[in-house]
Amino acid sequence: MQKTKSFLKLNVSSFERYLNFEDHRVYYYAIEEKITPDNCIETCKALIEGIAKTILGQLDLKSAEVRSRFSNHELIALESTMSKMLGNGEDFQVLYRQAILVLAAFHHSCEEELMQALGKDFFKFFAKLRNRRGDISHGREAPKPEKSSKNLAEMIVQITDIIAFHMLEVLSLIDFEKDKAENEDFTIAESFFVKEPEQLETISESERNVRDFNDFLDEQYPYEGKIRFSMALYQQYKDDYKIQFKEFMDGKEILTDSDE
Known part of the structure; x- marks a missing residue:
């Protein structure tokens, strides 16, 4: 060998x-x-x-x-x-x-x-x-x-x-780890597409979490114009978007643990 x-x-x-x-x-x-x-x-x-x-x-x-x-x-x-x-x-x-x-x-x-x-x-x-x-x-x-x-x-x-x-x-x-990072950007980009109800039933858990985060941001910061606040934040300040997304997910985990 x-x-x-x-x-x-x-x-x-x-x-x-x-x-x-x-x-x-x-x-x-x-x-x-x-x-x-x-x-x-x-x-x-x-x-x-x-x-x-x-x-x-x-x-x-x-x-x-x-x-x-x-x-x-x-x-x-x-x-x-x-x-x-x-x-x-x-x-x-x-x-x-x-x-x-x-x-x-x-x-x-x-x-x-x-x-x-x-x-x-x-x-x-x-x-x-x-x-x-x-x-x-x-x-x-x-x-x-x-x-x-x-x-x-x-x-x-x-x-x-x-x-x-x-x-x-x-x-x-x-480099599967690098690929996972690229996957995150792919998932976030997918989350901004409007999808039919039957399509939303088959999306990954990762995309569902990103969509929940986008809805949370858009409710917190109503944004006048054609573009959503969540999309504007991601396009202009990608790092800030990802930091806030991580904080959002950490908060969900804390809530889940407390419910248990």
């Missing part, structure tokens, strides 16, 4: 927001120790799965801007995967496929078609092999009736290293 480990070491600053993947060090240790070929193969699967979950964990599907990056079909699949991640887990191949979808949606360098094609058959074989021969996940009688060779394990390690490296390289180019 030298390619992946070297990349992480040389790009520490790019991964500070992802905790430098310190919790994944146990995977690299287990792979390099090669306690048994099947243990090594099983750990390769766990590493890719862990990276995929980390990528998906950065996604805010409540954001209108984020949702706009995906088709309706993709959103339904992503929401299902995210839900399963919080419950009984999601299939390994699905986690990988969805993680590649997310990387491609946020950065052109992902090469989605290649990565999906590469992962489709490789990880299908990977999962079957792990289920048949894995030392850890399912437990095995002694002696094991079927064992993998060292050469097979080494080949899988090399392929895993290439895939993990590419996933991490693309992830290092994406």
Whole structure:
């Protein structure tokens, strides 16, 4: 796993927001120790799965801007995967496929078609092999009736290293926190559009909060003319608008806590 480990070491600053993947060090240790070929193969699967979950964990599907990056079909699949991640887990191949979808949606360098094609058959074989021969996940009688060779394990390690490296390289180019800041501006801009009642029923919670804040401002400061006070404040003094919005939300949280 030298390619992946070297990349992480040389790009520490790019991964500070992802905790430098310190919790994944146990995977690299287990792979390099090669306690048994099947243990090594099983750990390769766990590493890719862990990276995929980390990528998906950065996604805010409540954001209108984020949702706009995906088709309706993709959103339904992503929401299902995210839900399963919080419950009984999601299939390994699905986690990988969805993680590649997310990387491609946020950065052109992902090469989605290649990565999906590469992962489709490789990880299908990977999962079957792990289920048949894995030392850890399912437990095995002694002696094991079927064992993998060292050469097979080494080949899988090399392929895993290439895939993990590419996933991490693309992830290092994406700043989800910056994207969230841009999402806030997108949501605020959306909040000034007049929408039909049925449209308002489907808006995100974030947009609903901004609309409530706009109504609060407009009631507090009636503004003569065609433009609303809230819109004028945002267009001319964006920082002041955001500071007051934060204070508004903090006040709502205090009221909610006192009601409880």
